[in-house]
Every structure is written in C-alpha cells, then in structure tokens.
Amino acid sequence: MEVSNPSEMFLTGRIGQSAGSVVVSSVEGSRPLLVELQALVAETTYPMPKRMAKGVETNRVALLLAVMENGWGCIFRSRCVCECCGGIRIEEPTVDVGIVCAVLSSFREMALDPRLVVMGEVGLGGEVRPVQHAELRIREAMKLGFTRGIIPESNMEQWKGVAGIEVVGIREIGDIWEAVGAHVIS
Secondary structure (H helix, E strand, C coil): CCCCCHHHHHHHCCCCCCCCCCEEEEECCEEEEEEEEEEEEEEECCCCCCCEEEEECCHEEEHHHHHHHHHHHHCCCCCCEEECCCCCCCHHHHHHHHHHHHHHHCCCCCCCEEEHHHHHHHCCEEEECCCHHHHHHHHHHHCCCCCCEEHHHHHHHHCCCCCEEEEECCEHHHHHHHHHCCECCC
C-alpha cells in the first residue's frame, strides 16, 4: 500500500523545540524525505565515551565529531554522543550538516527552530559540499510548513528561489551556527 506522504509520517510525534533535534532532507530514489535527527551529548563516567548511532553510520558520526573538534575546538572526548534517526536508515551523506546541527544544538543545550530544514555533505576540511536535487528537497519542506532551509552555498548558484521559504547557503561548518543562530529558540 502506497504511503502518500512519507515525510509527514517520519515527522509525526516530533516535539519540535528540543535541544539536539533538527530535520534533514534526504532523497530515496526520486522522492524527497524529511526525517528528524536527534543527538544527545552528555558527560560520561566511563574512561572511553560510547559513540552510538541509529539510522546513520556510526563511523560517519565519529568522523564528523573529529571534524568539529578540529575546526571548532569542541571537545567530545569526555562525552557520549548518541545520534538517531526516526526509524529509517539513511546512507546519503547529505545529512552530515544535520548531524553537525543536532550535535551542536545538544552540546550548547539550545533548541533550533522547528521549521528549519538542513542539508549538505561535510568534507574532512569542514567544507560543505553540494547536494543533488536541492530545489526538490526544499519544495517538499515547504509543503510541510517549513519556513527556513540551509543548503550548501554551491547550490545557491542554481537556486531559482521558492516563494514562502527563506534559504541560506553555507560554505563550511563554521557558517552553520551563524546561519541557524538567529533562529535558535532558547
């Protein structure tokens, strides 16, 4: 039986204004899916912090944490980081920016705007790489009531604009907090 709007199904039950939560856009085949990512950054009493991931690759999360430590000086060595996805497995690296946003939101204990959707692949130098089908992803977000989107700056070159949603381009992970910062809900 076909699911008419899978994005809506994945976002059902979402609390919204909680630290460590962000919505990402992924494409499965030719269909955009909006999925909530959650991260929890907490002190650990264990000598080695346990890094867990559900719905995304654990090694990818560890790599992104290393990029964040190298680029920003955030220290996750003494902290447990758990990252999970709303019941779906996402292989696409375009959720990297979402993982970074969710981890930062939890680390700083600040909730992000629940009407924000993010996308972008993060390279080892912290650069944000372009995504395919950016406009398709943004249109899906707009249909579900999202009012802001963060996409790679390199995708802004082809951006024609979609009425009803503000889109901001970012070049590197250092731009992420500034791009969402004005829209942080404390």
